[in-house]
Amino acid sequence: MLQTISILLENKPGALLRVTGVLSARGYNIETLTVAKTLDPELSRMTITVDVEDRLRTQVVKQMNKLVNVLQASDLTDSPAVIREMVLVRVRCPQDSRTSVLKEAEIFHSRIVDSSVEGFAIEATGDPEKLDEFIEVMRTYGEIEVSRSGSVGMSLETRKLRLQPPVQAAVPSGPGAVSSSTIPSGAAPSGSAPVPVI
Amino acid sequence: MQATDHHPHIRRAETGKLMTGAEMLLECLAREGVECFFGYPGGVTIPFYDALYSHHIRHVLVRHEENAVFAAEGWARATGKVGVCCATSGPGATNLLTGLVDALMDSIPLVAITGQVHSKLIGSDAFQEADTFGITRPATKHNFMVKSIAELPQIVHEAFFLAASGRPGPVLVDIPKDVFQARGHYTPVDTIHLPGYKLFTEGHAGQIRRAAQLVLEAERPMVYAGGGIILGNASAELTEFCELADSPAVCTLMALGALSVNHPSYISMPGMHGSYAANMAMSECDLLIALGTRFDDRVTGSLPTFARHARVIHVDIDPAEVGKNRNPDIPIVGDVKRVLSKMMKVMHELKAEIAPEAAAKKTEVRQKWWKQVRSWKEERPYDRARSATEIRPQHLMDTIDKLSGGQAIVCSDVGQHQMWAAQLIGFNEPRLWINSGGLGAMGFGVPSAMGAQMARPDKLVFAIAGDGGFQMSIPELATIVSQSLPIKIIVMNNGYLGMVRQWQTLFYNNRLSSVVLEGFPDAEKLASAYGFAGRTVEKPEELEDALRTAINYPGPYLLNVKVTPDENVYPMVPAGGAIFDMVFAPETPAVVSA
Numbered sequence: 001m002l003q004t005i006s007i008l009l010e011n012k013p014g015a016l017l018r019v020t021g022v023l024s025a026r027g028y029n030i031e032t033l034t035v036a037k038t039l040d041p042e043l044s045r046m047t048i049t050v051d052v053e054d055r056l057r058t059q060v061v062k063q064m065n066k067l068v069n070v071l072q073a074s075d076l077t078d079s080p081a082v083i084r085e086m087v088l089v090r091v092r093c094p095q096d097s098r099t100s101v102l103k104e105a106e107i108f109h110s111r112i113v114d115s116s117v118e119g120f121a122i123e124a125t126g127d128p129e130k131l132d133e134f135i136e137v138m139r140t141y142g143e144i145e146v147s148r149s150g151s152v153g154m155s156l157e158t159r160k161l162r163l164q165p166p167v168q169a170a171v172p173s174g175p176g177a178v179s180s181s182t183i184p185s186g187a188a189p190s191g192s193a194p195v196p197v198i
Numbered sequence: 199m200q201a202t203d204h205h206p207h208i209r210r211a212e213t214g215k216l217m218t219g220a221e222m223l224l225e226c227l228a229r230e231g232v233e234c235f236f237g238y239p240g241g242v243t244i245p246f247y248d249a250l251y252s253h254h255i256r257h258v259l260v261r262h263e264e265n266a267v268f269a270a271e272g273w274a275r276a277t278g279k280v281g282v283c284c285a286t287s288g289p290g291a292t293n294l295l296t297g298l299v300d301a302l303m304d305s306i307p308l309v310a311i312t313g314q315v316h317s318k319l320i321g322s323d324a325f326q327e328a329d330t331f332g333i334t335r336p337a338t339k340h341n342f343m344v345k346s347i348a349e350l351p352q353i354v355h356e357a358f359f360l361a362a363s364g365r366p367g368p369v370l371v372d373i374p375k376d377v378f379q380a381r382g383h384y385t386p387v388d389t390i391h392l393p394g395y396k397l398f399t400e401g402h403a404g405q406i407r408r409a410a411q412l413v414l415e416a417e418r419p420m421v422y423a424g425g426g427i428i429l430g431n432a433s434a435e436l437t438e439f440c441e442l443a444d445s446p447a448v449c450t451l452m453a454l455g456a457l458s459v460n461h462p463s464y465i466s467m468p469g470m471h472g473s474y475a476a477n478m479a480m481s482e483c484d485l486l487i488a489l490g491t492r493f494d495d496r497v498t499g500s501l502p503t504f505a506r507h508a509r510v511i512h513v514d515i516d517p518a519e520v521g522k523n524r525n526p527d528i529p530i531v532g533d534v535k536r537v538l539s540k541m542m543k544v545m546h547e548l549k550a551e552i553a554p555e556a557a558a559k560k561t562e563v564r565q566k567w568w569k570q571v572r573s574w575k576e577e578r579p580y581d582r583a584r585s586a587t588e589i590r591p592q593h594l595m596d597t598i599d600k601l602s603g604g605q606a607i608v609c610s611d612v613g614q615h616q617m618w619a620a621q622l623i624g625f626n627e628p629r630l631w632i633n634s635g636g637l638g639a640m641g642f643g644v645p646s647a648m649g650a651q652m653a654r655p656d657k658l659v660f661a662i663a664g665d666g667g668f669q670m671s672i673p674e675l676a677t678i679v680s681q682s683l684p685i686k687i688i689v690m691n692n693g694y695l696g697m698v699r700q701w702q703t704l705f706y707n708n709r710l711s712s713v714v715l716e717g718f719p720d721a722e723k724l725a726s727a728y729g730f731a732g733r734t735v736e737k738p739e740e741l742e743d744a745l746r747t748a749i750n751y752p753g754p755y756l757l758n759v760k761v762t763p764d765e766n767v768y769p770m771v772p773a774g775g776a777i778f779d780m781v782f783a784p785e786t787p788a789v790v791s792a
Contacts, residue, residue: 010394013343014331021336062518068340068360071394166391169355170229 002031003057004076004083006153007046007064008161011037015069016046022063023050032085032150043071047083047153072161080156085128086149089135092119093142101141108134211384219347220249220378223311226354227255229386232282234258234273234652236266240286241326242313245378258652258681261673263290265645267297267310267368272609272649274306275632276657278431280361281649284311288326291334291372296639298337298368303636304452305429307366309357310334314343314374330372339367344374347382355387364397365516366429398517401532401540409511409528410544412485414552414560418567419445420483420505422468422497425452425635426490426514428628432535436489437461439538442545444564445487446571448476450497451620453490454631459604459624465575469497470771471617474578474780477771479571480505481778488512490534493523494636495773503776513537580621581768581783589738591615591690591761595622597742598660598688601749606658607632607650611643611667614696617767619662641670644687648674651683658686658749665691665715665758675728678754686748687756691718691734692763700766704781721758732756 009015016035023030028050035046052060057075064073076083093101101120105112110124119142124134128151138144211217211225223246227235234256239247250257260266263285270281281301285294291312301308315324331343340360342353350373357369413419421443427436433456440447440463448468449456457464466473468480480486486508491497498504501523512519512526513534520529530537552560584593595618602608604626610616610633625631632650634642647661663671668689678685695713702710725732730753735744741759748755769780 014335014341017332017335025336059518059522065396066516066518068392068395162396163393164391164395164397166389167359169387169390170226170231170358 001051001054001077002049003052003060004081004151004153005048005050005061005064005073006076006081006155007048007073008038008071009044009046009067010069010071011042011044012069015044015067018067018069019046019048019064019073022060022067023048023052026056026060028052028060032148034150034152047076047151049151071163072159074155074159076153076155081153082156083128083151083153084125085131085151086123086125087131087135088113088147089122089124089138090114090119090145091122091138091141092144097141101138104137104141108137110134210386213385215384216381217384218245218249218378219350219373219380219382220246222347222350222382222384223354223373223378224249224253224255225384226351226387227282228253230280230355230358232280235282235284236260236269236273236649237284237311238263238266238286238290240288240290240313242315242375243284243286243290243378245375246284246311246313246373257284258648258677260645260648260677263293264296264641265648265671265674265677267294267301267308268639268642268645269649269652270308270310271297271301271304271306271642272632272646272651273653274301274308274649275646276607276629276650276653278307278429278629279653280307280309280358282309282311286313286326287315287330288328290326291330292328294370295334295337296637298334298370300634300637300639300642301368302337302339304425304634305366306368307361308368309354309361310338310368310370312370312372313378314372316376317345317374318376320374330370334370334372337368338370339365341370341372343372344377347377347380350377351384351387352390356390356392359390360392360395364395365426398515398531399533399536401513401530401537403540405528405530406537406540407544409487409513409530410541410548412509412511412528413443413445413487413541414545414548416445416483416485417563418482418484419443420479420486420508421445421447421463422450422480422486422488422491423447423453423456424450424489424491426534427453427456430490430515430534431628432490432538433457433628435535435538435542439542442542443487446479446568448472448480450491450494450635451633452635454620455625455628458626460626465571466580467620469494469777470499470773471621471767471769472497472771472777473575473580473621474769474782475571475574477769477777477780478574481507481776482570483508486510488514488526489538490514492519495523497777498523499771499775499777499779503778578769578782582622584738585762586738588762589736589741589759591618591692591765592622593738593741594688594690594759594761595619597745598662599623601742601745602658602660604630606630606660607647607654608660608662609633609643609647609650611661611663611671612638612640612697613664613667614692614700614765614767615662615664615690617697618690621767640667643667644671644678644685645674647685647687648677648681648683651685652681659684661685661687663687663689664696665689665693665718666695669715669718672724675724675730675754675756679728679730683754684752685754687754688745688748689721689756689758690761691758692761692765693718694763697767699764703764703766704770705772718758721756725754725756730754730756732758734758734760736760
């Protein structure tokens, strides 16, 4: 079964690779991946769907949460969430089936974004399985080309973000001074005021 | 301006001072308390080394970048401070890789600085260019590429903070040549803000209480202490806990010395080459108290049979380790030092509430368990037998144990000698046993001993290696001489890649494919070629004197000990087997009592 993971991460070079590295290092193939900035342009929201063995699902999400650039990784698979995808379909259809194509497009609540003598370009959004059906239907009208966005997910639960508060950096090492090189493991203060969900 | 701790005459740079990136990096290192680091210069790091020329921080020129990381690890493992190493771009950086993964596997705090080609050349397949940032991503806890001098100080301090805090690990900072050369106004960094870096330190109070309750109720408790005890400086808490819980304890390969070898609770190392008593006790306990450990396959053997009667308390600072290999009954994510202190506080409270009759009954049940554990210990102790004709490897390690008295630093390479050393050499305190545990990187012993000896000039430091691993480290003999490090290199020479040979013997019909190490050099000549002393010893009756000579020699010493070539390490749990199914030596060899 496909697992959907939603990740809030810092918009920094290499951050994407760190996340996908958790999966590739374990030999998993990513089915879909979308990423774009959030309301805060320094942060990105990523949705990944991947087929992970049941036993390792929690482990994968935990490993992602460990990444320094990741603020929060959560498994949307078994929790209340909306998952949507967009597809662009170019269908080359004969003149006599144009009306039927338009009708089908309407049934799927899709939009015609280009029309030419050769056929249409259609934009559809919805549940990924629904889009599979849409593509199947369009295929019956002629040669098609498809570009899918991959799943975009959003949890319907309120998830509190637990962020690390700032800590004091190394200070000049005078007597009694603290240097981060002598900070005992986990010495930084933990816990912080809840931050609104982004 | 403030003077530094170690160098009172050195004054820290003023805010706004104009300096180069190279000078800024050194300023940051000094502020982090770095006294010494290990490295190898190259084209793009020349500006950095130029600034270093007139700086107080000591740089140790190694003979291969891999050994710079291993030496920095030795420093870090011996002190608990962040080890630092430096390499140039391209081949310099790629040579660091093994050591970075080693530090990652063993959670060793480390900062690696690498030079990178000029920013304008990145991505052009420039001379000595490699995608260090990409290559080292899965080899580090975190890594950075510095894009401008403005972000340099912040990144360097973040790197040190990441390396040392939480579950420690290696952090790499890749710096292009032009950033070293650029000039900028230096502003000291006062805060580090890494919102996504989650630190879990305290442990859940409710879980700690439940754990304390279980510890007191258990009939056959067992403490399973891992490297986290040493990394978290929790040795004193562990000792107190074992006493309060009245429980036997094992220390894994990464935790030797966390509980003194002389402590009555201490059994030995568990696992593939652990003792009979340790593995039986792990298998038969009804409560396993896992502290700062990760249920490594070399400890657990087959997971379904591991500690099969036991409920499990698992304390670890890394949430991803809890439940990774074994689902604990009580998971506690936190710093083991703090969690143990809190747990003991609760235990004291709970103990006060127990009625005297119940307490007496409990003591009786526990004594039965202790009796059982002791009888396992007596039944099959480690083999320390000696031969009259050959030096058995066990004889060698037993003698080192006797001469070091649990006080010396022992830096081990990887292989059979590592297992015999771990079995037979005892340690009275943490940070004396230094080895490549998780990665098992051959060539680790000698360079890590350099770092350990630099950090602890007061200590007797042994580098114990096989004839295979030693030959991976020979270039560093020059470093040892140039730095006047009085390391005692003990080569356990059996003429084989012994551990591979053992597996071939036991599991591959003794087809000894590519494991015979011919052509080992004359130790005395080799040592004297580098300007120090060495010898080969073959006769069992000469061993102890030879070791004493090495120890008393006022400088480095190479002792090549020719041992029985075909000795196997026992007990052995075949890979994937249950740890109570141990294989023992087929027969007890001819014995001369120790």
